[in-house]
Amino acid sequence: MDAISRLLKPRSVAVIGASADVTKTAGRPVSYLVKHGFTGKIFPVNPKASEICGLRCYPDLASLPEVPDVAIVLLGAERAQQAVRELAQLGCSAAIVLASGYTEVGEEGARRQAQLLEAAGSMRILGPNTIGLVNITDGVVLSPSGALEMDHFPAGAVGVVSQSGGILGALLSRAAARGIGLSKLISTSNEVDLELADFIDWLVDDEATKVIALYIETVRDTARFRAAALRAARVGKPIVAFKIGRSEAGAKAAVSHTGALAGADRMYDALFRQAGIIRAERFDDLLDIPAALATGRSLRGKRVAILTSTGGAGTLVSDELGMAGFDTPAPDAATAEALRSLQTGDAAALDRNPIDVTLAGLKPDLLRGAISALLRSPTYDALVVIVGSSALAMPELMANAIKSCLPESDKPIIAYVSPHAPHIAALLTQSGVPAFSAPESCASALGAMFHAGDWKAPDPASNVGATLAPGEIPKGSLDEEQAKRLFAVFGIAGAREIVICTSDEAVAAASALGDRVVLKVLSSEILHKSDVGGVAVSLSSAQIGQKLIDMTAAVKAGAGITPTRFLVQEMVTGGTEMILGMHRDALGTAILLGMGGVTAELLKDTTMRLLPPAGGLTRQEALAMAQELKTWPLLNGYRGREKADVDALVNAIVAFSQMVAALGDRLLEAEINPLFVLKSGEGVRAADGIAVLAE
Numbered sequence: 093m094d095a096i097s098r099l100l101k102p103r104s105v106a107v108i109g110a111s112a113d114v115t116k117t118a119g120r121p122v123s124y125l126v127k128h129g130f131t132g133k134i135f136p137v138n139p140k141a142s143e144i145c146g147l148r149c150y151p152d153l154a155s156l157p158e159v160p161d162v163a164i165v166l167l168g169a170e171r172a173q174q175a176v177r178e179l180a181q182l183g184c185s186a187a188i189v190l191a192s193g194y195t196e197v198g199e200e201g202a203r204r205q206a207q208l209l210e211a212a213g214s215m216r217i218l219g220p221n222t223i224g225l226v227n228i229t230d231g232v233v234l235s236p237s238g239a240l241e242m243d244h245f246p247a248g249a250v251g252v253v254s255q256s257g258g259i260l261g262a263l264l265s266r267a268a269a270r271g272i273g274l275s276k277l278i279s280t281s282n283e284v285d286l287e288l289a290d291f292i293d294w295l296v297d298d299e300a301t302k303v304i305a306l307y308i309e310t311v312r313d314t315a316r317f318r319a320a321a322l323r324a325a326r327v328g329k330p331i332v333a334f335k336i337g338r339s340e341a342g343a344k345a346a347v348s349h350t351g352a353l354a355g356a357d358r359m360y361d362a363l364f365r366q367a368g369i370i371r372a373e374r375f376d377d378l379l380d381i382p383a384a385l386a387t388g389r390s391l392r393g394k395r396v397a398i399l400t401s402t403g404g405a406g407t408l409v410s411d412e413l414g415m416a417g418f419d420t421p422a423p424d425a426a427t428a429e430a431l432r433s434l435q436t437g438d439a440a441a442l443d444r445n446p447i448d449v450t451l452a453g454l455k456p457d458l459l460r461g462a463i464s465a466l467l468r469s470p471t472y473d474a475l476v477v478i479v480g481s482s483a484l485a486m487p488e489l490m491a492n493a494i495k496s497c498l499p500e501s502d503k504p505i506i507a508y509v510s511p512h513a514p515h516i517a518a519l520l521t522q523s524g525v526p527a528f529s530a531p532e533s534c535a536s537a538l539g540a541m542f543h544a545g546d547w548k549a550p551d552p553a554s555n556v557g558a559t560l561a562p563g564e565i566p567k568g569s570l571d572e573e574q575a576k577r578l579f580a581v582f583g584i585a586g587a588r589e590i591v592i593c594t595s596d597e598a599v600a601a602a603s604a605l606g607d608r609v610v611l612k613v614l615s616s617e618i619l620h621k622s623d624v625g626g627v628a629v630s631l632s633s634a635q636i637g638q639k640l641i642d643m644t645a646a647v648k649a650g651a652g653i654t655p656t657r658f659l660v661q662e663m664v665t666g667g668t669e670m671i672l673g674m675h676r677d678a679l680g681t682a683i684l685l686g687m688g689g690v691t692a693e694l695l696k697d698t699t700m701r702l703l704p705p706a707g708g709l710t711r712q713e714a715l716a717m718a719q720e721l722k723t724w725p726l727l728n729g730y731r732g733r734e735k736a737d738v739d740a741l742v743n744a745i746v747a748f749s750q751m752v753a754a755l756g757d758r759l760l761e762a763e764i765n766p767l768f769v770l771k772s773g774e775g776v777r778a779a780d781g782i783a784v785l786a787e
Contacts, residue, residue: 095216096286096294099186100227100276102161103132105234106153106184108175109166110136112144117190118166120236121224122147128233128240135160153178162186164224164234169193169204172220177211186286187212188234189219194282196221209284217285218278223257225278226264229300235279237261246522248273250382251295253288254307255280263307263379271518271527272383275300289316292331296324303382306333311363314680315705318367322549325368330544332381334372335360359679362700366713368547370540377536384526384537389504390545391538393473394418397466398446400478405510406446408531409476416535420445421471430465434458446478456493463494467501474504474541476534479516479527483509487516495523504541508534550713565758567787571616573659575781579764582751584744586778587768589661595637601660602633611639612780613647614657619782624650630663664777667768668726668736672745674752674762675700683709683749685717687726688766697722701749708749714742727769740775741767760784 093101105125111118122136122145136144139151150156153175159182165172169191179187194205208220218225224235228247233240239261245268254260257279267274275298278291288306295301304324311317324331338357364371370385372378396418400406410420422444423431431449449462459477466475483490498505507527509517520527528534566574576586590601591614602609613626621627625646628639640658648654671688674681679702686698699720701713709717718724718741729735744767752759761784768777 095185096290098161099188099216099218099286100225100278100294101230101232102185102234104135104158104160104162105130105132106135106137106156106160106163106179107166108137108153108163108179109171110138110141110144110149111166112138112141112149114145117236119144120238120240121164121166121234124233124235124240129231130233131231133158133160153182156182159183162188162234164188164190166190166236169220173204173208173211176208176215176217180211180213180215184215186216186218188222188224189217189284190222190224190236191219192221194220194284196282205282205284212285218280220282220284221257222281223260223279225276226260227276228273229275229298235260237264239265242268244268246271246273247275247300249275249300249302249386250305250379251275251291251298251301251303252277252305252307253280253291253295254278255283255288255309256307257281259307263305267379269514269518270379270383271521272379273386273522283312287312287316289313289320292317292320292324296320296327296329302329302388303385304329304331305378305382306331306369307378308333308335308360309337311360311679314363314702318363318702321367321369325547326549330382330385330540331367331369332372332378332385332540333364333369334375334378335364356677356679358698358700359675359677359682359702362682362702363679366550366702368549370543373536374532376530376533377540380526380528380533380537381540383521384504384506384541385544387504387524387526389502389541391474391504391541392545394542395471395473396420396476396538397423397469397472397474398476398478399462399466400446400448400480401482402478402480402510403446403448405478405480405508405531406448409478409508409534410446412531412535413476413538416539418535418538423447423466424469424471427465427469427471430468431462434461434465456489459490459493460497463497463505464500467497467503467505472503474506474538476538477505477507477525479507479509479513479520481511483516484511484513487513487519490516491519491523491525494520494525498524504538506534506537550710565755565785566783567785569616569619570783570785571614571657572612572621572781573614574616575762575783576778578783579748579751579778579781582754583747584764584767584778585775586781587661587664589659592658592660593656595640598636598640598658598660599633602631602636605660605662608632608663609636610659610661610663610779611636611643612659612661613643613655614659615653615655617653618647618651618655626651626655636660661779664768664770664779667770667777669766670741670769671698671763671765672748672767673765674748674759676760681752683717683745683752685745686721687723695723703749703753706753708751708753709746711742711746714745714749717745718742734771736769737772737775738769741769744776755785758786760786 113119114123136149141149172191194201260279507520517527592598608630611628669689671686673684681703682700684700699717727736763782764778
């Protein structure tokens with residue numbers, strides 16, 4: 093048995109600093125172990141007590157009759173370090189350190205945390221600053237959380253890993269009230285040793301866990317986290333993550349547009365998307381979505397039947413589903429006839445959805461018949477049952493009627509409880525029918541079930557493109573022409589252009605390049621040329637000489653620099669302007685794609701992908717990026733528009749990502765904006781670019 097398994101399934105537990113006063117934090121762990129039926133050995137350690145909760149108390153670690161599998165350390169930071177050292181010397185597998193005062197308090201705390209890790213040696217550490225863990229499956233509670241005052245919490249298939257201790261207790265109590273069964277709950281907190289990835293990996297192999305829920309403050313090791321998440325996805329264990337810190341208030345724009353368009357939270361979006369993780373948009377989703385996924389039912393389409401006896405509630409759910417991209421089609425003729433045959437008296441209209449079967453008086457047989465008819469229908473992929481106020485009188489009848497239909501189909505069935513009746517929602521959830529008290533939750537749950545069934549793991553093969561010898565790598569902030577030469581090395585074609593210095597040279601260049609050209613100032617010191625009057629478009633050879641003189645004066649006035657070099661470029665027309673850039677932060681390096689041009693930051697129609705540990709993006713990922721844009725139809729022949737050369741765009745995205753991967757940390761900024769995507773068969777053209785490399 094490895095150390096993490098011993099931590100979660102210990103045969104013996106030492107509680108260091110245990111108190112005989114169960115009202116105190118230090119008195120709770122022993123009390124809770126006894127209360128919740130831990131079957132292993134418990135060794136309280138406190139020199140001032142002889143007995144705690146009817147158990148012999150030991151004065152020190154040396155007095156223990158055997159080496160414990162796990163120790164809960166309830167001492168302050170300085171004393172905790174010594175206890176950890178002694179435990180490691182004894183050969184204990186793992187220690188749970190509750191003390192605070194480490195990295196969360198600054199430099200001195202960081203020093204103290206490093207000393208704690210050194211003291212642990214090969215022993216594993218959970219924490220510090222943790223609330224511990226709860227293994228509901230096996231009756232192991234290693235925590236002082238007040239949520240454990242509950243006499244019972246349902247065991248289930250959802251494993252929770254939280255970087256916040258307080259959130260662990262909040263989820264435990266909320267899940268119990270909702271009838272949602274959990275398997276394991278682990279608070280990793282400061283993660284001096286054991287972290288998110290370790291427990292994701294462990295839960296992947298845990299037979300009791302079908303879904304993993306994460307409360308994330310930060311991902312410290314992106315590569316390990318992504319590898320663990322992909323492993324979970326490939327074995328069919330969905331991960332749902334709630335990430336705090338979504339505000340972009342602290343994001344700093346870099347010299348490129350990409351810096352402003354990316355931001356830390358967008359990076360997490362990219363990481364989650366690539367690793368198959370479902371992002372919980374609201375805190376409630378962190379329980380709602382796993383409760384739905386734990387049923388093991390996947391959604392294969394987006395057509396949903398809504399069965400209701402109350403029109404208002406049905407409309408609420410229908411509206412939310414529509415906003416989330418689901419369809420609520422009317423019943424097909426055969427299904428409508430089957431529903432009609434169940435009615436007595438004046439039948440309600442059954443040619444629309446929501447389907448109101450007027451379930452007056454709570455008739456379980458009528459409900460079962462309607463559910464069966466909708467599950468058999470080829471028109472629907474899922475069913476939402478609206479539970480109205482009539483269920484308040486006899487909730488078991490309603491729950492049992494729905495539950496009895498579950499074996500008839502593997503289509504998802506969820507419930508929306510219209511009255512405020514938490515006990516009915518809990519009863520339904522425990523019966524295998526996830527029940528929600530908000531219509532938004534119904535849409536979130538079904539959306540997650542569709543995502544879980546639709547997600548495909550990316551091709552693990554790395555993309556390695558061209559490379560540059562050390563002597564060929566430029567340095568510093570490149571001007572536009574230098575940047576585009578760098579892009580060309582990796583296979584991204586630029587527009588035809590000529591570098592010039594004088595008006596006469598400009599006239600000659602314009603004559604050589606065509607009827608209409610673009611004139612740009614060329615300087616590594618001016619990255620956003622249009623902001624200082626450094627760009628002029630659609631110039632003829634007769635106009636360009638004077639325009640160069642005027643531009644020299646404008647740039648001098650706007651930027652304080654007298655330009656001496658210019659670029660005359662062919663005028664690219666008829667293409668779709670894109671932006672292709674890179675962004676790097678603590679989470680990793682990402683490739684950004686979006687609609688480009690001068691309105692890139694205004695439109696903010698972008699998507700991102702993090703680079704894999706080696707090489708660039710795959711063609712599969714590059715195409716998916718293009719298709720995720722709201723403006724994808726512009727590339728794909730919107731309203732008779734000629735289709736763009738998407739294949740060439742995909743090649744450019746892959747090539748750009750290979751360049752970023754090949755240059756690594758030497759590449760500080762890189763962006764092509766605009767990248768013109770011409771009509772099918774004509775390729776792409778890099779019309780402007782930025783590149784900044786380390787000196």
